[in-house]
Amino acid sequence: MALTLAVAALAAGCADTAGIASHARMRDAAQAGVPVTTTSTNDFAQVDAQWWRAFGDAQLDMLEQQALAANPNLQVARARVARALAATGVAEAAGRPQLSGDAQLLRQRYSENYIYGALGGTVQENGTLQLNGSWELDFFGRNQAAIQAAVGSARAAEADAQAARILLATNVARSYIQWARLEAQRDVARRTLAQREETLRLVRDRVSAGLDTQLEQRQSEGGLPEARQQIEALNEQIDNAKHALDALVAAPEATARLTPPSLAALKAVPLAGQIPVDLLARRPDVAAARWRVEAAARDEDSARAQFYPNINLTAFVGTQSIGFDRLLKSGSLQWGVGPALHLPIFEGGRLRANLGGKAADHDAAIESYNVAVIDAVHEVADQVSSARSIVRQQAEQSTAQRAAEDAYQIALQRYQAGLGTYLNVLTAETAVLAQRRQAVELSARALDTQASLARALGGGWAGEPSATAKTAALNESAAAR
Template identity: 30%
Template sequence: MFSMSPSRPLLRRSLVATLISALAGGCSTLPPYQRPSAEVPAQYAGAAPGWAQAAPADAAPRGPWWTVFDDPVLNQLEARIDVSNQTVRKAVAQVQQARSLVDYQRAGFFPTITAGVTQDRTRTSQNVEFRALAGKTIPDYAAGVSASWEPDLFGRVRDSVTGAQADAQASEADLEGVRLSMSADLAADYFALRSLDTQKKLLDDSVTAYAAALKLLQQQLANGAIDASAVAQATTQLEATRTQDTDIDVTRAQMQHAIATLVGEPASTFTLPPNGSNATPPAIPIGLPSQLLERRPDIAAAERRVASANAQIGVAHAAFFPDLVLSASAGLESTFFAPWLTAPSLFWSLGSQLAGTLFDGGRRTATLHGATAQYDGTVADYRQTVLVAFQQVEDNLSALHSLADEADSQQRATTAADLSLRLTTNRFNAGAVSYLDVVTAQTIALTNQRIADQIAARQLESSVLLLKALGGTWGDRPADTAATATAAGAPA
C-alpha cells in the first residue's frame, strides 16, 4: 500500500504556517484607489477684469460665508439653519445612520459569542425496539457559551469597512451640501424680501405724491383752471400705482413665509420688519478653478461614492475565495438538576471549517461585473458634478459682470428720467404742457427706478449663487477675506 505518512507532519506544519500568516497579515482584494481625473480649466472664463485670485487655503475650515454681506439680521437668521431647519436635521440623521453602518461592518473583525440556558423533558416512544430509553421521560438541564469567528483572510470585512467609511464621508459631505443649499436659499429669499421692501417704499412715496397731485388738480378743476381730463389722468395714475403697491404686499408675504419655513418656524408666527435700505453686493474672492474640487461639498460627496464603489469591487473579489470559520463551545449538561454544577457535567468542543463555493452558475462573476459597472457609473457622476460646478460658477460670474454693466446703464437712464420729470413738471406749472406729459414723465421715472432696484436685487442674488457655486467662502472670517480681495483689486 502506498503511504504518505512520512510527509504528513511536513504538510501539517505547512498548512498551520499558511493559516497563521493569513490570520496575521490578511489578504486584500481591494483595487488600488485613485481619485478620478477631471478636466480643470486654468482660470474662470467669466471672471471680469479686476477680480482677485484668492490665496490657497484648502486646509482652512469653511466659515459662515453669509457674513460677507455684513447684515446682522441675515446673520441671526442663518444661525437658526443648523438648529431648526428640518432638511438639515434629516441630513444629520442620515450621517448618523451612515456612521452606524461603519460600526456594523467593523464588528465583522470580532468573534460572535452567545450564551444560553435550556431545560426540557423528552419522552421516547415505548414501541421503538433496541433503545434503552424507550418509553422513558428524560429531563435535560444545560447551560453553555458558544463562540464563532471568521478571520478576514481575503479582506472581505476590511473592504466592507472601507466602503462604509467612504459612504459615511459622502453623507457628511451631503450634510455640508444641504447646509450650503439651505443657507443660500435663505440668503436669496432674504435679499429678495429686502428688494421688495425697497420697491414698496418707492411705491408708497409715489402713491403719496400722486395723491397730493390729484388733490391739487381737483382744486384747480373746481376753480376752472384746468379741464377734467387732467384729473382723470391723475386718478388713473394713482390707482394703478396703488395696485402695484398692493401686489408687492402679496409677494412679500409669500417670501416671508418661505423664510419662516427655512428657519423652522410656522409662517403664522414669523415676521420680519420692513427694511428699505439698499444692500451692496460684496467683493467675492473666487480663487482658482482647481480649488473648486476641495470647496464644493457635492464634489466631495461624489468622489467619496467613487471610493465606496471601488471598495465594493474588493468585496465582490473576496467572494471567490473560501471562508474559514473557527468555533468553540463549552457548558454544563445533566439529566438531574442536583449534579448540574459539578465537573462531570462539563462539555466542550473546538472546531474549524474551511468552505468555498465551487459552482454558483456565474452569480459571483455577475456580482463582480455589476460592482465594476457601478464604479464606472460613480466615476461618470463625479465628472458630471465637476462639470456642473464649473458651469454654475461661470454662469454667475458672467451674470455679475453683465449686471454690473446693466446697473451702470440703468442708473444713467434713471438719472435722465428724474431730470425729465423735473423739467416737465416745471413746464406744466408754467402752462407750457398738459398734465398728460407730467403723467408720462412720472411713469417713466417710476419704471426706471423700479428697474434699477430690481437689477440691484439680481446682483445680490447672483452674489449668493456665486458663493454657493464656489462652495462657500473658504476661511474662518469671510469678511476679512473679502476685504483682502477688495484691497487687491476686486470690484466692490
C-alpha cells in the same frame, strides 16, 4: 489548519471574475473645463462658514441661526448621518471575534428505535451550558472592503448633511433679500402714488384756472388706481415672502417681530478677480459624490472577495449531561476548537451577477461624480458671470436714472409754466418709475447672486467632514491596500 489554508489557496486560483470590472473614469479639472491656475486663494474665494454676516444685517444673522438650529430638513440629514455611522459599526463588527452563550434544560423521551441504546424508551432530563466563539479570518479582504464601503457611505452622508446646511443658509439669505427687494419696490410704488396725487392736484388747479381741460384731469386720475393696485400686489408678495422665511426657520410668525429689511442697508460683497480651482473640491456635494465612488469601489472589492473561501476559527466550551444534578460536574465538560471553511463551488452565476451589479454601481457613482463636477463648474461660472455683468448694468442704469430724473423735472417745469403738455410729463414720469424699479431689481440681483456664489464656492465648508474613528478606519484600510 495548514491543510485548510492550502485548500483555500488552491480555490482562490480557481475564482472566475474575468471580464467583470468598472470601466468609468473620474474626470480631472482640465477634463471638467476648469482652467488650472497657480493663483492663491483670494479673500472672497475663502468663503467664511457664516458668510451671510458679510451682508451686515443682524436680523438676517438671527434668522440664519434659527434655521440652522430648528429646520426639520436639516434634522433629517443629521439622522441619515447617524444611520450611516451605525452601518459602519455593523460592518466593523463582522470582522471581530464573536462570542455567544447557550443554556438549555430539557426533559426528553428517547426513541426506542434509534441509537440511544439503554436510554431508548426512557424519559431523561438533559442540560447544556456552553460558550461558543468564532472569528472570521479575512484573508481575502471581504470584511475589510465592506468596512471601507460603509465608511465611504458615512462620509458621503456627512457631506450631504453639510450640503443641506449650506443650501438652507442660502435659501434663508435669498428669501430675506427677496423680502427686502419687495419692500423697496413697495417704497417705489408708494412714491409713485404720492407723485401722481401731487400731479393730480396740479392738474385740477390748472383746470380751475382754465389752463387745462377735463382730458388732462381724467388722464391724471386714471393713474391713481393703477398705483394703488401695484401696492396691493406688492403687499401680497411681501406676505408670501415672510411666510417662506417663517417656514425655513421653522417658527411661525418669526418675521412678524422683525423690522422690514432695507435693501440699501444690505452690504454688497466685492467679487474676486479669480476663483481658484481647488474650491470645487471643497463643495460638499462634490465631496459626497467622491465618497460614494469610494464606497462603490469597495463594494465591488467585497463582491469580488465572495468568490474566495470563507475561513472561520470556531470554538466552544461548556458542560452537557443527562440529569440536571450532574450538569456542573467536571465529567460533563466538553470543548472543541478548529477551522471551518466555506468554499463557493457552483452558485448558478449568482456571484458573477452580483459582482456585475456592483461594477455597474461603481460606474454609476463615477459618472455621478463627473456630473457633480461639471454642474459645479457650470454653477460657479454662471454666478461669477452674472455678478460681473450686474456691476456693469448698475453703472449704466445709474446713468440712465439720472437722465430720466432730470428729464422729468424739466417736463414738469415746462408744464407748470404752460410750455409743454401733460403727455410729456406722463412720458417722463413713466421713464423715471421704470428706472427706479430697475435700480431695485439690480440691487437685489447683485445681493442674491452673491449669496448663490457663496453656496457655489462651498459655503465655507472646510473641505472634508471632521475626523472620526470611521476616518481612521478608512485610512488604515487604504494603507493595508
